[in-house]
Amino acid sequence: MKNRLRDLRTAKGMTQEDLAEIIGVSRQTINAIEKEKFDPSLPTAFKMAKLFEMTIEELFQFEG
Amino acid sequence: MKNRLRDLRTAKGMTQEDLAEIIGVSRQTINAIEKEKFDPSLPTAFKMAKLFEMTIEELFQFEG
DNA sequence: AAAAAATGTAAATAAAACTTGACTTTTGTA
DNA sequence: TACAAAAGTCAAGTTTTATTTACATTTTTT
Numbered sequence: 097m098k099n100r101l102r103d104l105r106t107a108k109g110m111t112q113e114d115l116a117e118i119i120g121v122s123r124q125t126i127n128a129i130e131k132e133k134f135d136p137s138l139p140t141a142f143k144m145a146k147l148f149e150m151t152i153e154e155l156f157q158f159e160g
Numbered sequence: 161m162k163n164r165l166r167d168l169r170t171a172k173g174m175t176q177e178d179l180a181e182i183i184g185v186s187r188q189t190i191n192a193i194e195k196e197k198f199d200p201s202l203p204t205a206f207k208m209a210k211l212f213e214m215t216i217e218e219l220f221q222f223e224g
Numbered sequence: 225a226a227a228a229a230a231t232g233t234a235a236a237t238a239a240a241a242c243t244t245g246a247c248t249t250t251t252g253t254a
Numbered sequence: 255t256a257c258a259a260a261a262g263t264c265a266a267g268t269t270t271t272a273t274t275t276a277c278a279t280t281t282t283t284t
Contacts, residue, residue, distance in 0.1 A: 121272090121273070121274090122273065124274065124276095125272075125273055125274075134271060134272060140272085
């Protein structure tokens with residue numbers, strides 16, 4: 097699963113810490129998702145997509 | 161998290177078992193998601209949305 | 225160069241998706 | 255009515271994995 101999180105976050109001038117607080121997870125969780133260590137839960141994916149005003153499919157690309 | 165899984169599945173004339181095999185989970189998992197006992201994982205959500213040719217947001221409605 | 229801020233990562237925990245198996249109920253149909 | 259297929263349920267267990275904690279490294283700023 098790929099994602100565009102890093103680009104979108106930096107484009108908004110936010111740190112991983114900033115994003116973590118808004119979404120309601122730890123800073124390390126944001127980092128792990130950006131580095132594509134694992135996928136977010138569905139609720140977390142929804143929050144992220146809403147924040148960046150796009151669909152989950154636009155934010156995360158599932159290859160499978 | 162609400163979803164339209166049941167309607168879409170029956171509209172295609174599929175049983176829970178049919179859907180389970182296509183997605184790659186157990187029949188009870190499909191049933192539990194239809195009955196909104198828990199949310200699917202993000203990969204499972206992707207597979208479902210693709211099968212029914214719609215976005216995850218159209219298939220699942222997050223109230224948060 | 226030094227301090228601070230931001231990011232990276234391993235290890236452990238916690239949570240939740242998912243399975244198995246058994247049983248009941250509903251629905252259709254012969 | 256009787257049978258079978260599909261759906262519902264529920265407990266209990268497994269397993270995956272999202273998430274956290276703690277510590278290390280890199281980058282940025284002064």
